[in-house]
Amino acid sequence: MAINYVHHILIHLCNLFAFGVKIMKKLFSTIGKVFLFIESLFEPQLNLKSYKYPIIKIIVSVIIIPVAILRNQIFGVTDKTVSTVLSFIFIPLCLGAIFCIGISGSELIIVSDNLELEKKELEKKKYSKKLKHKPYSIDKIIFMVTQNDIIDIEIMLENKFVKIGASSDCERRTGVFFNKAYYIGNTEYKNIEDFCAELEHTSKDGIFSVVSIDGVRFK
Secondary structure (H helix, E strand, O other): OHHHHHHHHHHHHHHHHHHHHHHHHHHHHHHHHHHHHHHHHOOOOOOOOOOHHHHHHHHHHHHHHHHHHOHHHHHOOOOHHHHHHHHHHHHHHHHHHHHHHHHHHHHHHHHHHHHHHHHHHHHHHHHHHHOOOEEEEHHHHHHHHHHOOOEEEEEEEOOEEEEEEEEEEEOOOOOOEEEEEEEEOOEEEOOHHHHHHHHHHHOEOOEEEEEEEOOEEOO
């Protein structure tokens, strides 16, 4: 009988301990989220596309600053001890608000740049749809760059214009080409094998949409 009673108590204690652990986990998780949120207030958000978030931060910060400065008058504090305690609370809060305004100002610029970039990307997509292009296989492109010392091929790649081709130096007196290299965008390849491997890695089904060759667009 006594053993069953002790066993019953131990089960209750274990359940209570498990419940306490769950509560502590939730508490620490909430505290962690709060700290992450506070940290995000003082770090520029680089992917913002709306002015709402930085403007709200500026408004809240502008409200906090005068409240922090006029804390004694607002709360009617006359006791020095209470005034000191409030100073320890509001002075860092005031400094944080000032810093937050600076961060929010930079975020307004970031939003403006992001919206402008998004607008340009949309215009580029519309423009690319109107452009005439022809499908070229990797083999055909490789043939063209191997047969020409200098050739510039413009392709459409993920709604972006990318230039690929071959470049060479030229001896002025003899007109002989030398130091031939191949390129995809800003990346240069010294040998045709590396160039071909990157073309195969980049292409979709071994086909590229060619927009122009040596600056001449298709009609």
